[in-house]
Amino acid sequence: MATQLAQEDESGSGKSSSQIDSVVIRFAGDSGDGMQLTGTQFTNSTALMGTDLATFPDFPAEIRAPAGTTFGVSAYQINFGPREIMTAGDAPDVLVAMNPAALKVNLEELKPGGTLVVDEGAFTERNLAKAGYDHNPLIDGTISPYNVIKLDITKMTLEAVKQFGLSNKEALRSKNMWTLGLVLWMYGRQRAPVVEWLEGKFAKRPDIADSNIAALNAGHAFGETLELAGDLSHLDVASARVEPGVYRTITGAEALALGLVAGSKLAEIDIMFGSYPITPASTLLHQLARLKEHGVVTFQAEDEIAAICAAIGASFAGKLGITSSSGPGLALKSEAMGLALTTELPLVIVNSQRGGPSTGLPTKTEQSDLYQAVYGRNGDAPMPVIASYAPGDCFDTAIEAVRLAVKYMTPVILLTDGYLANAAEPWPIPDFDSLKHFPVEFETNPDGFHPYKRDEKTLARNWAIPGTPGLEHRIGGLEKDYDSGNISYASDNHQKMTDTRWNKVLNIADDIPDQEIAVGDAGGKLAVVGWGSTFGPIHRAVKSCRETGLDVSHIHVKHIWPLPKNLGDLLQTYDQVLIPEMNMGQFATLLRDQYLIESVRFNQVNGQPFKVSALVDKITELAG
Amino acid sequence: MNELAPKKLTAKDFATDQEVRWCPGCGDYAILKSVQKTLADLEADPANTVFVSGIGCSSRFPYYMATYGFHTIHGRAPAIATGVKLANPDLDVWLVTGDGDGLSIGGNHMLHILRRNVDLQILLFNNEIYGLTKGQYSPTSRPGTNSPSSPGGSVEPNMNPCAFAVGASARFIARTIDTDQKHMPTILKRAREHRGASFVEIYQNCIVFNDNVFGDFTNKQVAADRQIHAEHGEPLIFGKEKDKGLRFSPGDHKIEVVTIGENGVTADDILVHDETDITIANMLIHLDGHDMPVVLGVLYCEPGQTYNDSVGERVAKAKEAKPNADMKELLFAGSTWTVD
Numbered sequence: 029m030a031t032q033l034a035q036e037d038e039s040g041s042g043k044s045s046s047q048i049d050s051v052v053i054r055f056a057g058d059s060g061d062g063m064q065l066t067g068t069q070f071t072n073s074t075a076l077m078g079t080d081l082a083t084f085p086d087f088p089a090e091i092r093a094p095a096g097t098t099f100g101v102s103a104y105q106i107n108f109g110p111r112e113i114m115t116a117g118d119a120p121d122v123l124v125a126m127n128p129a130a131l132k133v134n135l136e137e138l139k140p141g142g143t144l145v146v147d148e149g150a151f152t153e154r155n156l157a158k159a160g161y162d163h164n165p166l167i168d169g170t171i172s173p174y175n176v177i178k179l180d181i182t183k184m185t186l187e188a189v190k191q192f193g194l195s196n197k198e199a200l201r202s203k204n205m206w207t208l209g210l211v212l213w214m215y216g217r218q219r220a221p222v223v224e225w226l227e228g229k230f231a232k233r234p235d236i237a238d239s240n241i242a243a244l245n246a247g248h249a250f251g252e253t254l255e256l257a258g259d260l261s262h263l264d265v266a267s268a269r270v271e272p273g274v275y276r277t278i279t280g281a282e283a284l285a286l287g288l289v290a291g292s293k294l295a296e297i298d299i300m301f302g303s304y305p306i307t308p309a310s311t312l313l314h315q316l317a318r319l320k321e322h323g324v325v326t327f328q329a330e331d332e333i334a335a336i337c338a339a340i341g342a343s344f345a346g347k348l349g350i351t352s353s354s355g356p357g358l359a360l361k362s363e364a365m366g367l368a369l370t371t372e373l374p375l376v377i378v379n380s381q382r383g384g385p386s387t388g389l390p391t392k393t394e395q396s397d398l399y400q401a402v403y404g405r406n407g408d409a410p411m412p413v414i415a416s417y418a419p420g421d422c423f424d425t426a427i428e429a430v431r432l433a434v435k436y437m438t439p440v441i442l443l444t445d446g447y448l449a450n451a452a453e454p455w456p457i458p459d460f461d462s463l464k465h466f467p468v469e470f471e472t473n474p475d476g477f478h479p480y481k482r483d484e485k486t487l488a489r490n491w492a493i494p495g496t497p498g499l500e501h502r503i504g505g506l507e508k509d510y511d512s513g514n515i516s517y518a519s520d521n522h523q524k525m526t527d528t529r530w531n532k533v534l535n536i537a538d539d540i541p542d543q544e545i546a547v548g549d550a551g552g553k554l555a556v557v558g559w560g561s562t563f564g565p566i567h568r569a570v571k572s573c574r575e576t577g578l579d580v581s582h583i584h585v586k587h588i589w590p591l592p593k594n595l596g597d598l599l600q601t602y603d604q605v606l607i608p609e610m611n612m613g614q615f616a617t618l619l620r621d622q623y624l625i626e627s628v629r630f631n632q633v634n635g636q637p638f639k640v641s642a643l644v645d646k647i648t649e650l651a652g
Numbered sequence: 653m654n655e656l657a658p659k660k661l662t663a664k665d666f667a668t669d670q671e672v673r674w675c676p677g678c679g680d681y682a683i684l685k686s687v688q689k690t691l692a693d694l695e696a697d698p699a700n701t702v703f704v705s706g707i708g709c710s711s712r713f714p715y716y717m718a719t720y721g722f723h724t725i726h727g728r729a730p731a732i733a734t735g736v737k738l739a740n741p742d743l744d745v746w747l748v749t750g751d752g753d754g755l756s757i758g759g760n761h762m763l764h765i766l767r768r769n770v771d772l773q774i775l776l777f778n779n780e781i782y783g784l785t786k787g788q789y790s791p792t793s794r795p796g797t798n799s800p801s802s803p804g805g806s807v808e809p810n811m812n813p814c815a816f817a818v819g820a821s822a823r824f825i826a827r828t829i830d831t832d833q834k835h836m837p838t839i840l841k842r843a844r845e846h847r848g849a850s851f852v853e854i855y856q857n858c859i860v861f862n863d864n865v866f867g868d869f870t871n872k873q874v875a876a877d878r879q880i881h882a883e884h885g886e887p888l889i890f891g892k893e894k895d896k897g898l899r900f901s902p903g904d905h906k907i908e909v910v911t912i913g914e915n916g917v918t919a920d921d922i923l924v925h926d927e928t929d930i931t932i933a934n935m936l937i938h939l940d941g942h943d944m945p946v947v948l949g950v951l952y953c954e955p956g957q958t959y960n961d962s963v964g965e966r967v968a969k970a971k972e973a974k975p976n977a978d979m980k981e982l983l984f985a986g987s988t989w990t991v992d
Contacts, residue, residue, distance in 0.1 A: 275988060320970035321974040323971075330760055330761065334734070339735060341731070346740060460979045494701075495699060500719050502723065
């Protein structure tokens, strides 16, 4: 998903049978088998060769679920190829299964005729029983519809690392590298970046680094041998034709961290980030904790409430307070969000959504916190809400959140999700110098000062920070007088303050871009309207349908609240509106609330991103 | 601030123009007066002073202080104050809370602000009751407290705020009484002087819902015999005649009250207060003012590294290690490739 929308080559995905459009590989194993590492290393090597890609890490909530069980299976899927890659792929072309449980959980998804690489050495009676198999699927016909490559990876790994004298347990940890070596060979990927990474990671244990490298090389060499025997062919996947520039791979969490730091530099104030560990949001805390040299202070609070409150305290004292969590944590922060809103302090609240309600599905993705973000507070408590649509886009969204927070003196909610946080894509590194600064100006003038004195246009109050002589003042959660900021319970005043807070946020609609059409035209049979991480599958599905002649367009909304000013009129130009969401129809409700638009809802809450094929079917049903 | 001719501020200069809205006769008035006087005595800079509070009667305090102030939400003042201090460690931060705000809904935050040793002053107004919500029993209410939510008497055991502070690894623990206008400023000064989280429990009388709950040791006629003012390095002597004292009873090492001149007890037998000794502090904290006198003053003071200093040092070190850290370098970190 490396190209910019406007620069897409619409004719580039012509289907010539001799050309490989893309390949989807899924690495699956026990959560202790290092599948996430295998996947990210394959991704890195692929990206460095200029191939476009998208990934989907899918792992259990348990850190080390009992080994060999189906609920302990961890998987990493990557889709890569010479055409523009929009999603991690519906179904794998290649499944690498490191044990019976991984096979059991994932085989169903493998495309008919797809390639299955299995470690038969792991198909012991004990492991089969743990996975709940009565028979060995490797010999009972279960896998006959596939192109099967049965290898005793366990044995060959032990053989490859024998010379290093490691314990059996340590030696077996290199199984994933042996497998990675084989798959790198299969798709003509380079080993050098992996070797470099291993040397860095195990700098203090060169024996471990060497044994992993030996396993990697052995797997690679084995591929060459297999080819000679005619069991497997080696495929070269060409580089994608993407916009010129310097690229790196990036996950949503990385892009968010960079975007927040970039935002703070553009606002010219430092960050105080308060957070409490929660899946899948913790990665942002980890990323920012390493950026102290950029003036970032991170505070691992005692709970979610303390995390946001510390961020609010920091904003009161003149830093940019930022907090981050996932759905259940956001619920805990609600009261404090109201405080930030009524004291009109800048604050960025990042919500990496996961399956809910309650603890729900910690490691699975969902978009079901939209109601919570837009409506979920006591009192009339409007707050800008924006949503990232792709890993790299998290960078831009973070800057936008910072801009709105400091310009309008308001908390801003940034919605991302578990999929975006962990998924990786090639990212054209932006030219930081070309980004516009929006420096914060603290109030210093005591003449006529009161804490709720406002900018006439933005309605933002002035920001006077402790330490400024002559501007001593008190703020709080109680209603304050419009003209002095002192406590006021006067009825007319409460109406006026409520109106002001409301209008301040609604006015932001004048300061955001008009809604664009991601692909297609204004007017027509069908608009598919999405928000957040569903961008990839919707975009791919709409483009495919347009290629078959269907009259369908894709609109993807980033500013959830307030909505872009032209959105209502734009939606009215279509006969029908289809809204696919990974929830039970929350955005559809919001659009109905705002524009009285009846839409067709397409909802999925199975913890997985949408499959392109499912969307194509739905679009065909409506626009065909 | 006029830099040319700095005018010495008085207590009045620390008062705002806001009408104070506590009940007539509330102990909070005396505390407010004492704090304003202390800040004036210490020549504190109002522009550099921040009062942060939660919710409850005590938490209205910031509105009456002509400094910076933040009246926040129930129980969360410690978290907000931590953020203030992390954002600007040079600010002089005071946290005002009560027994409900600070020990019930905000108990968790109180634990962690003490444990982290954030450099600020915590004034916990303990009146053993929820005042602003009209008189329900609180975590410090003694069992049997009659209240709207405990008709017939509360059944919950109460907690000891200073003992809680010990458990939370606080490094400065002190006690005083709302109406003791001589004692309180000395304690407030010590609290401000201490680098780290200074925990001050103030026995505060709620005239409406829990009047005279501390009468056993605060009423004038009994005060001298029921209070000990602990001073570092001084024997723990009390009584109208200054003839009573505390000592470890021979044999079982419990604290007992003795009279100097009786049963062979001399002044040398009296326990000398060592505010750096947590074991002594812990024993003094538990004397309850009924069978034993209540101990006031600085019970424990053992400074240590503050949280805000540690965090600041880490940031400074990171900046020193990478003095030219800029955004571009950060964006291009790791593996990159160029598409022509």
